[in-house]
Amino acid sequence: MAAATHLCGIKTPYCFSKKALHSQSLCSQKRLNFDLLTESCETLRVSYPSKGRGGLRVVCDARKNDVLVQSEAKSQGLEESINQLSCVMKFGGSSVASADRMKEIAELILSFPEENPVIVLSAMGKTTNKLIVAGEKAASCVSDVSEINELSFVKELHYRTMDELGLDKSLITDHIEKLERLLNGIAVLKDMTPRARDYLVSFGECMSTRIFAAYLNKIGVKSRQYDAFDIGFITTDDFTNADILEATYPAVANKLHSDWNNDPAIPIVTGFLGKGCRTCAITTLGRGGSDLTATTIGKGLGLREIQVWKDVDGVLTCDPNIYPGAEPVPYLTFDEAAELAYFGAQVLHPQSMRPAREGDIPVRVKNSYNPNAPGTLITKSRDMSKAILTSIVLKRNVTMLDIVSTRMLGQFGFLAKVFSTFEDLGISVDVVATSEVSISLTLDPSKLWSRELIQQELDNVVEELEKIAKVNLLQHRSIISLIGNVQRSSLILEKVFHVLRTNGVNVQMISQGASKVNISLIVNDSESEKCVRALHSAFFETDLAVADLVNHNGNGNGT
Template identity: 85%
Template sequence: MKFGGSSVASAERMREVADLILSFPEERPVIVLSAMGKTTNNLLLAGEKAQSCGVSNVSDLQELAFIKELHLRTIDELGVESSTISKHLLELEQLLNGIALMKELTPRARDYLVSFGECMSTRIFTAYLNKLGVKSRQYDAFEMGIITTDDFTNADILEATYPAVAKRLTGDWMSNPAIPIVTGFLGKGWRTCAVTTLGRGGSDLTATTIGKALGLREIQVWKDVDGVLTCDPNIYPRAETVPYLTFDEAAELAYFGAQVLHPQSMRPAREGDIPVRVKNSYNPKAPGTLIVKTRDMSKAVLTSIVLKRNVTMLDIASTRMLGQFGFLAKVFSIFEDLGISVDVVATSEVSISLTLDPSKLWSRELIQQELDNVVEELEKIAVVKLLQNRSIISLIGNVQRSSLILEKAFHVMRTNGVNVQMISQGASKVNISLIVNDSEAEQCVRALHHSFFESDLSELVWESRSGNGYAATTTTPLSTLSN
């Protein structure tokens, strides 16, 4: 059972999570916790400010005061000892003093800094469960066997993790049974032995990794929404819960911007064939979303619409003659050398259109520098056009019906005067991506959602089945839809 930051954001929320855990008296759950709500962001801000504030001013940082007040108030309200986290609060301030002294926050130090959130939330919650008489044991993931690459801020979990975690947790349970309370998001670099993090939302990956290691019956991911939704409810409040997903659909949803799951979290669950259930800790009676290996797709058309904003698009055209050998290889070797990920790709023999996602970087000031570097390198072999402020709208569903999906989607776009600048279908065969301007993206999502989910596909009246395409008679203009 994994609980996110909003689920453990206060003493009251921790009590509710404890009640949820105790509602499964016949089970032997493993609990994975995120940091308390807003803690990770405040730790990062404190680290950024510490670089320039001077050692004498660290203790006055507003973010440090927020973290101390939140955790000490929670301890007091839960009635557990302040000594539970006193050592960590002291060490946190010492670390910020070190950052201020060095005037530098390296990726390695950044990972160690943000680890304090999970280390404190799990200790508080473990102490509370033990106070209730529920025998529990706290684990730091980096000491429990979560072994990762040394890619600080975005590490990958290594295969050696699975036997190490199974040996540790099974052995401890056999010798002294207690509910494991594990820090999400964290690991240990296999060469450096330093604390690493798994990227934003990495606690989901921690949970599915432990699930695979132990061969669990089900992995439950508890969020603050009623499961995976048909679109972001902040964009369109009439979004509905998706009852079932495949692992492939869930992975595509996460990768292309759905905040409910970590992009890599489906891999261990798929490999172990362990169902993942996404539930709402604020509304535990809601059925949520069940993610499994396969499901009946015979009647499925579209599952969900995902929006990824602030995307950069590159149009790259070869400067040589048609049929240039190795052009694609040369282009992608530049991205590999610069360590930049590509999201969506559309290619021909002598041109490529692709998108980049700058938001994946922790350090925002590096984004423009990296874009300048990649354009400079690409211009040695091609004519490059850089287009910023774009969005990817991903249509996740039964791409065996891609003609129907595209026909309907393009009719919505055309009716509302939106120009689709690029289209790509992923190799997973469950995703079609459309690139539009940022300024048009949210309204497009609303119109697409209305067209696919709020009007029956069978109600479409085909005016013509001759020529190059079909024409549908029902579409809702963007101007009629609002938040």
């Protein structure tokens, strides 16, 4: 805490040059982020956290090229241009899994004193999963919901956390009582509708945000809790997987800005939740939906940056659960990240890149367990001149359909009929490959909570399509998506097929999307992990791997 000693001794207002500030004695201070001083903005503020937000401030005035340390009262003139909500920081379940983790996150937020962040939180640890299981048990056969282990787990976790943080438990007793009443209702009906399930899981985020906001206030950092469904997050009524409607952006921005301007306090917002536009009931945005809450707030408020804090060092070259040696990817474009998320990388919610791309707001994926790691920066464009393969993504348990026309219809009529069948049944498709008389495609399971298509739906699809075609339904397939510079597809594919042939794997379908960042291969589930590891090793681990490709391609430009 050398910074504290040094700056506390300064009588305000006090001026010193930027050069002095950059000198070792000051810049080594951990708590002040002097990198910002190189930015070309007119004025910027570095607040000094140990006196609370709004205590001493360090103000850099780029026009004068010097730095002014002021007391709160004296800095009022500059306040309007600089003291606005600046970024959004989203913390996932693992980042707020316990009292200790919450304390670390509070520290982390305070270590960015120059920011006035909007905080988005997920439910603590595995709370969402536990609540779903509790609901399923209540709907099945229990006579007394208080016997459900998962309910006891959730209660105990939240009460213990509050105890360890020194907070009054009464803050969430109302929620716990409502949760028990809801489970009793589900037990009486012996049914958990999607609507009831969304209400049930919402307790996770409602409680984590209340606890964290109370903790920040307790340690002297003024904060205010918000339930997303009460501040303008308006969604479709597709329970368990709702879409955010346009009206959300201005509504949320108005609410958060006006509260901030009237009485500044760090907003702590529930991730994952919304309010159905017709039903007015609580909806959820699909698993991992807090990422989407964060990017929606980022776009709505026009913030400088969106940070999503996870338990890994950023977006990695593949799923670390498949291959622990996966490496962080330093830069991605919105297109690459969207494709990666859509094709199954758990690290980002499939829809989360849309608002960030529309608002052109950089997204930084960081590790809350290792804040010094640089993470991944996702922006509109990046230097692709040396990019070949960025990341390998695996989506398991996919259903594939081979549909061969019986030639009852012409080519256009055939394709139109196939796609209108999927539209009518509300099923979207992931990967498609066509010839004149046949089409192979995979079905998108993400619209269902369980991420597995139910048999009934599949039977309906096959029955409808068999009116015009011979249909072969193939289950237990995997999509391996190669995200990268598809301008170099020949080089990528040459290597891919060499690796797969060496490993004796047969590719059942291949597709290169119009997005120019993704090549998809379909293989059997049983071979998919082996394939990902072999591809990872070929593309990312041998020194020769990348050099090989670049040299092979002359100047490295395959176009």
